[in-house]
Amino acid sequence: MKRGLVLDDFERTRNRKPRFYEKVIHGIFLMLGLITVGCVLLITIYLIISGIPAIKEIDLINFLFGKEWASTAAEPKYGILPFILTSVYGTTGAILIGVPIGFFAAVYLSKIASQKLRSVIEAAVSLLAGIPSVVYGLVGMLVLVPAIRELFHVPDGASLLAAIVVLAVMILPNIIKVSITALDAVPKEYEDASLALGATPIETIFKVSVPAAKSGIAAAVVLGVGRAIGEAMAVMMVAGNVANMPSLFQSVRFLTTAVSGEMAYSSPGSLQRNALFSIALILFLFIMLINATLNFFLKRDKEK
Amino acid sequence: MNTKRKLYIGFMRAAMYVCTVCTAALVLFLMGYVMGNGIPNISWELLSTKPSYLSGRIGILPDILNTVYIVLVTLIIVLPLGVGAAIYLTEYAKNKKMVSVIEYAAETLSGIPSIIYGLVGMLLFSNNFGTSLLAGALTLTIMNLPTVMRTTQESLKTVPQSYREGAFGLGAGKWRVIRTVVLPGCVDGMITGCILSVGRILGESAALLFTAGFAHALNGIFGALASPGATLTVALYVYAKEEGEFGVAFAISAILMILTVLINLSAAFVGKYFGRRRNV
Amino acid sequence: MKKIISLFVTVMLLTCTLTGCGGSKEAVATDGSTSMNKVIGALGESFEADTGITVTYNATGSGAGIQAVQEGRCDIGLSSRNLKTEELEKGLEGTVLAYDGIAIIVNLNNPVSDLTVEMIARIYTGEITNWSEVGGSDTEIVLIGREAGSGTRDGFESITDTEDVCVYRQELTSTGDVITTVASNPAAIGYASLASVKDTVKPLTVDGIAPSEQTIKDGSYVVQRPFVLVTKADAELSESAQKFFDYVTSGEASEIISNAGVVPAN
Numbered sequence: 001m002k003r004g005l006v007l008d009d010f011e012r013t014r015n016r017k018p019r020f021y022e023k024v025i026h027g028i029f030l031m032l033g034l035i036t037v038g039c040v041l042l043i044t045i046y047l048i049i050s051g052i053p054a055i056k057e058i059d060l061i062n063f064l065f066g067k068e069w070a071s072t073a074a075e076p077k078y079g080i081l082p083f084i085l086t087s088v089y090g091t092t093g094a095i096l097i098g099v100p101i102g103f104f105a106a107v108y109l110s111k112i113a114s115q116k117l118r119s120v121i122e123a124a125v126s127l128l129a130g131i132p133s134v135v136y137g138l139v140g141m142l143v144l145v146p147a148i149r150e151l152f153h154v155p156d157g158a159s160l161l162a163a164i165v166v167l168a169v170m171i172l173p174n175i176i177k178v179s180i181t182a183l184d185a186v187p188k189e190y191e192d193a194s195l196a197l198g199a200t201p202i203e204t205i206f207k208v209s210v211p212a213a214k215s216g217i218a219a220a221v222v223l224g225v226g227r228a229i230g231e232a233m234a235v236m237m238v239a240g241n242v243a244n245m246p247s248l249f250q251s252v253r254f255l256t257t258a259v260s261g262e263m264a265y266s267s268p269g270s271l272q273r274n275a276l277f278s279i280a281l282i283l284f285l286f287i288m289l290i291n292a293t294l295n296f297f298l299k300r301d302k303e304k
Numbered sequence: 305m306n307t308k309r310k311l312y313i314g315f316m317r318a319a320m321y322v323c324t325v326c327t328a329a330l331v332l333f334l335m336g337y338v339m340g341n342g343i344p345n346i347s348w349e350l351l352s353t354k355p356s357y358l359s360g361r362i363g364i365l366p367d368i369l370n371t372v373y374i375v376l377v378t379l380i381i382v383l384p385l386g387v388g389a390a391i392y393l394t395e396y397a398k399n400k401k402m403v404s405v406i407e408y409a410a411e412t413l414s415g416i417p418s419i420i421y422g423l424v425g426m427l428l429f430s431n432n433f434g435t436s437l438l439a440g441a442l443t444l445t446i447m448n449l450p451t452v453m454r455t456t457q458e459s460l461k462t463v464p465q466s467y468r469e470g471a472f473g474l475g476a477g478k479w480r481v482i483r484t485v486v487l488p489g490c491v492d493g494m495i496t497g498c499i500l501s502v503g504r505i506l507g508e509s510a511a512l513l514f515t516a517g518f519a520h521a522l523n524g525i526f527g528a529l530a531s532p533g534a535t536l537t538v539a540l541y542v543y544a545k546e547e548g549e550f551g552v553a554f555a556i557s558a559i560l561m562i563l564t565v566l567i568n569l570s571a572a573f574v575g576k577y578f579g580r581r582r583n584v
Numbered sequence: 585m586k587k588i589i590s591l592f593v594t595v596m597l598l599t600c601t602l603t604g605c606g607g608s609k610e611a612v613a614t615d616g617s618t619s620m621n622k623v624i625g626a627l628g629e630s631f632e633a634d635t636g637i638t639v640t641y642n643a644t645g646s647g648a649g650i651q652a653v654q655e656g657r658c659d660i661g662l663s664s665r666n667l668k669t670e671e672l673e674k675g676l677e678g679t680v681l682a683y684d685g686i687a688i689i690v691n692l693n694n695p696v697s698d699l700t701v702e703m704i705a706r707i708y709t710g711e712i713t714n715w716s717e718v719g720g721s722d723t724e725i726v727l728i729g730r731e732a733g734s735g736t737r738d739g740f741e742s743i744t745d746t747e748d749v750c751v752y753r754q755e756l757t758s759t760g761d762v763i764t765t766v767a768s769n770p771a772a773i774g775y776a777s778l779a780s781v782k783d784t785v786k787p788l789t790v791d792g793i794a795p796s797e798q799t800i801k802d803g804s805y806v807v808q809r810p811f812v813l814v815t816k817a818d819a820e821l822s823e824s825a826q827k828f829f830d831y832v833t834s835g836e837a838s839e840i841i842s843n844a845g846v847v848p849a850n
Contacts, residue, residue: 026478029392029396032391036389037405043424101327104323132506134537138554176327206316233541294411
């Protein structure tokens with residue numbers, strides 16, 4: 001009886017201790033796992049809290065569709081339509097230039113280039129991806145802006161066009177890398193079957209491989225959109241930063257540069273600063289939308 | 305073959321060649337332009353002194369040190385967090401929904417542009433710790449969390465399930481299995497995550513402008529963490545934009561470019577080294 | 585594995601000490617106007633050489649500097665414009681350190697060398713759009729300005745009476761940027777702190793008077809604005825910050841201030 005009790009106690013402590021210990025560790029890892037979720041929530045909440053007051057004060061319709069931004073005027077106007085349109089046009093322009101170049105280069109590298117050439121160019125593309133955006137801005141400011149002025153005979157080269165070219169270069173590596181991954185994943189059998197049916201290699205690539213990889217390529221495009229719309233520093237150095245309605249050779253201001261340009265100079269608690277936070281909130285909403293789209297394409301890819 | 309088909313093939317082939325050559329030419333031009341303008345401006349004096357207004361000298365030593373500090377502190381904080389999150393996802397989480405929520409959150413984090421990190425970092429950290437390298441490092445921690453998490457997760461997936469089962473079979477508890485079997489197996493993921501993070505930190509400017517500021521003071525690590533300071537990239541921005549010192553800006557660009565090449569090489573090396581070892 | 589755990593613990597301890605040690609060392613934090621870069625940099629350096637106390641300078645902009653003082657994130661705020669009434673009401677106090685001329689700059693190849701204040705205003709409001717109308721070559725004028733909230737823009741627009749009506753071609757975020765842009769574009773006109781103007785651009789005479797220490801001091805060069813040190817009226821400065829404040833407002837600092845290209849107030 002006594003012996004049994006002792007054994008029982010022994011068993012209990014032996015079993016309970018590790019279980020408790022494991023539970024604590026499980027809890028710690030759970031917390032670490034949830035940290036990303038926490039960060040996303042924190043960012044969202046902070047942006048909403050700081051972004052809502054100005055929208056309320058200005059009125060959502062006036063804020064989103066107002067065509068004039070004059071934050072420090074005696075009668076301040078806070079319309080961000082120019083920024084939204086500039087961001088949309090700028091991103092579209094960058095995609096129009098960057099995607100075809102990136103796409104064709106990716107197809108070549110994935111399907112035709114020799115292993116050696118491919119690894120060299122892939123290394124070069126990785127380098128392109130790793131260059132800080134400020135360096136792109138610097139080169140754009142010193143080479144591209146004067147070049148545009150000379151080439152198109154406009155009084156000043158800092159313009160939407162300059163920003164589009166810089167953005168197109170910046171999204172190029174993303175497009176190439178993600179497209180290559182998607183194209184590499186196309187089963188060899190598809191291509192073999194097409195070749196056996198008498199299609200030439202080029203036809204096989206563009207009529208079989210590319211359609212098979214279209215989800216991945218779409219993801220590459222969406223990723224490019226995300227990077228282009230979120231870029232601030234490089235754009236700030238070449239776009240001229242005036243709150244004009246967008247036009248190719250005009251100096252323009254993007255959503256991102258609107259925030260970073262005036263942030264340092266706005267005084268705290270002022271409507272101006274709050275409105276900048278509201279712009280950030282709008283930008284954030286755009287990004288969330290893009291992320292959801294990206295996720296959609298990636299998931300579809302996985303399910304296939 | 306009819307002409308239409310020939311034309312199609314010819315056009316596609318030409319487009320591929322032109323685009324690939326364009327990309328390669330672009331890289332060559334950027335490299336050549338930045339290096340050509342930058343390397344002649346790099347001098348020992350530039351690298352080893354701090355800027356002086358009285359003598360009109362520019363030195364980037366403080367910026368180099370600030371970069372080193374911020375990289376160290378960010379990695380020290382982000383590594384346990386990211387690795388822990390990855391371990392939770394691969395080893396503990398049983399609820400599929402939870403896993404997809406966490407992965408979606410990580411995806412979202414990596415898609416948020418750095419200017420938004422800058423703003424939130426300013427609200428969250430700079431308002432508490434002051435505009436300082438510490439606030440910058442904490443902001444960068446959130447930015448790099450998904451990277452470290454993803455690379456660790458990838459490498460955890462390659463640890464064979466039989467290793468874990470073997471260890472469990474020998475009577476090891478879960479934590480013990482993680483400690484002795486799982487963690488050593490994902491060292492390559494951690495290293496890759498670190499390398500990628502270093503790359504991202506080196507290139508970051510927008511998120512740091514509002515959180516870490518851009519002073520060029522020479523500080524020890526603790527002093528630097530508590531006070532504002534510019535990293536190399538921020539200094540590049542300041543010298544190019546604010547002060548019009550393009551020589552210095554190009555010198556920093558060239559240094560950053562060289563570092564980027566080194567980072568890419570070491571990431572490739574780590575991949576190869578561990579890949580080979582695993583196959584043995 | 586033990587190593588990793590002990591590393592982890594060290595790291596945690598380290599982060600604890602790190603967060604704990606802020607603000608304990610002797611330093612004066614200044615924050616604000618990008619135009620004051622040179623003057624504060626030089627003053628900070630000589631002050632450090634004399635006393636061993638370091639002075640940090642964070643060039644964020646006048647508005648941000650004023651905010652930083654108010655929130656206690658720095659000791660002394662730097663503003664390149666006078667404080668607004670609402671800022672004074674928030675318990676802030678301004679002390680004029682120096683006066684700075686705002687140079688009206690054009691490209692070196694531009695034949696125009698003198699403009700009147702009225703002409704400048706008409707150029708910036710878009711009434712005059714071609715250099716030939718003011719005696720230059722037949723090219724469209726490219727207006728370069730600063731972003732909203734900049735102390736330089738504030739000063740320039742209030743003196744030329746063009747508040748909120750300027751039609752800028754580019755709004756740039758710093759003094760250096762304006763100078764660089766004007767230096768590279770033959771049709772550009774811009775304004776920038778005289779202290780920062782280099783020989784890559786040509787400063788214009790305004791109403792026939794060239795910007796210089798003398799003309800700024802006697803007020804004959806009209807496009808000028810103050811450099812202001814911003815402090816909290818109700819709170820005392822830290823010992824080292826007070827020392828710095830006394831040092832820069834004393835007579836011995838005036839030589840350094842004028843070497844930096846601006847006119848000392850004392």
